[in-house]
Amino acid sequence: MKLGDLPTPCLVLDRRILVRNLDGMARAVARHGVALRPHMKTAKSIEVARLASAASGRKGVGPITVSTLAEAEYFAAHGVTDVLYAVGITPQKLEEVAKLKMVGTEVIVITDDPAMASVIAAHPAAPRALIEIDSGEGRGGLLPEDPLVLEIGRRLGPSLAGVMTHAGHSYAGRTAAQMRDIAEKERVAVLRAAERLRAAGHPAPIVSLGSSPTALHAATLGGITEVRAGVYMFGDLFQSEIGTHRLDDIAVTVLASVIGRRPAQHRLVLDAGGLALSKDRSTQDGPKDYGFGLMLDLAGRRSFGESIVRRAYQEHGVVDCDPNLALPNLPVGGKVRVAPNHVCMTAAAHDRYYVVDEGDEVAAIWTRVNGW
């Protein structure tokens, strides 16, 4: 099967770029002597998890991070036994975690809530839990100095396994120096929480942090035991803007067909709209606003200059073609690829990857575990 024969819209995964990105992150983290726990929220695929683990020299798959219980169940079914569920746990979800433990997969949970900590500690399955620390993002987690850190540690008792944080605000960084600074604050915050717990007599063996930018840019990871990162595997336009990688390192694109030509407006209409690309507008405030995606040719090259999907309807993407170039000579039915703004969101609309290596032959089809 050739790329050009695929039904559109669909996801194309360039395995060469994927492996390059995986190797880059594995090296970046290994230089600190710290373990990498890849976050599978972006890829949601056992084949990608296998390659991510292999890049760190591991024989099996894991440890990994997940963002949904559906991912946890899927990876458990594929034999992964060490999983961190990096979204605050609830009593109901704890029951699913307990079921997975019974079939041999440990899911480490996180919480920043004292009442929830008591529920965890009282659970017969004795799940291990990390306390979520806010290192500046202001999404979830406690500040390192919050008295509740010790209170939750006390309540968790033997379930306490350590602390974790996610410097998601690194996405607001724009230079390597800013990223290094955010990475250092992420490290100091989570380490401080661990030290407070230890000083109070609570063991905190795991000190976990991560985001793709801080994982790549951290100057030191002293005191940290593991790094989590996910979007680095595929990359996207937004990550290229903040310097996580180059434009040529984007591994996942959306294959689309031209469904309309509007020469008077220098526009093409594609069958990839808000559903196939997502309505994410991450690059809106960036140095370059890529709208809903950058149009590439069928081989994934930037042959069309700055031809950008400026409007996204449910199934229509309207491309304002580069004004400095002739309207691409593509008929209705002609195929292009679109580099995504935010690949985590874009990939989630699709149930599989069409994998390519060199050339335009589809080498494999890998499925994704979407939903919850």
Add this chain to the structure above:
Amino acid sequence: MKLGDLPTPCLVLDRRILVRNLDGMARAVARHGVALRPHMKTAKSIEVARLASAASGRKGVGPITVSTLAEAEYFAAHGVTDVLYAVGITPQKLEEVAKLKMVGTEVIVITDDPAMASVIAAHPAAPRALIEIDSGEGRGGLLPEDPLVLEIGRRLGPSLAGVMTHAGHSYAGRTAAQMRDIAEKERVAVLRAAERLRAAGHPAPIVSLGSSPTALHAATLGGITEVRAGVYMFGDLFQSEIGTHRLDDIAVTVLASVIGRRPAQHRLVLDAGGLALSKDRSTQDGPKDYGFGLMLDLAGRRSFGESIVRRAYQEHGVVDCDPNLALPNLPVGGKVRVAPNHVCMTAAAHDRYYVVDEGDEVAAIWTRVNGW
């Protein structure tokens, strides 16, 4: 199964509201003596299609409109025989249309491209096609006076079945008077194209138009043979802002669990983020910016005032709770519902509806056909 026992996040469909919305649109279109061809792009469910057809007094299901070939195949498998695929056709997709015709389902296609018209006319399956007209949205379609309308009509020959348009720019209307005006321009544009074709000797029996706002607000539909609309079935915050319905007419909400409490910021964190709610920001420029959704209580009531999901990460939704009310007394694990900004986008992240009638018992589970 009770609503409060469901895994989160998930979609809840209130059947009473759905039926009320379906009846309202059926009446609005019937008063013009015009057929309704419900657009299934929002609901993507045979059960909803059945109810939509029943609201117009039809025995079976259809005619319907779809936005993907996956929908066409799904509805064909459920016995629907009259389908309009309202996204520009390509040569490759025409092969799928031909396959469906062989199993008894006619898929009427649309095009605004002369070369594509020739491909349609030459196809052995003799598909019927409508010419897409631009009535002001500027997305796809030809202006009614464009010479290409006649050229495409000529090329389509016996495949020509008429004309269609979609006044998607009605979403920019804010008053009933504006909607009536846009509806009238939509009618005049598509009718003018039909009349030009007929004057040139090309039959154009189908004159199809529609969007939920214009379908509801049209003063007259003279000369129109069918109306397409979809989002009216469920409604959403954006549609309530532009007057398609009231806030209490939103039939689909996202059930979510509290995963974090941040009293100091008067915030709750939910397990419904950008994937479960979508990153759509339709209400951003409206009279009220609902962020990524409005938090309701488990029964779907507006008990929390203006508690709005202001930030949406992949799996986290951060709710800025109404400053005029106390922080909702919900523990971690407590359940709420979130009214969506743009339900077409929100629903697409979910594979099923949990259907409720009166009370909190789950009366049915209806699956959706996502993807392409």
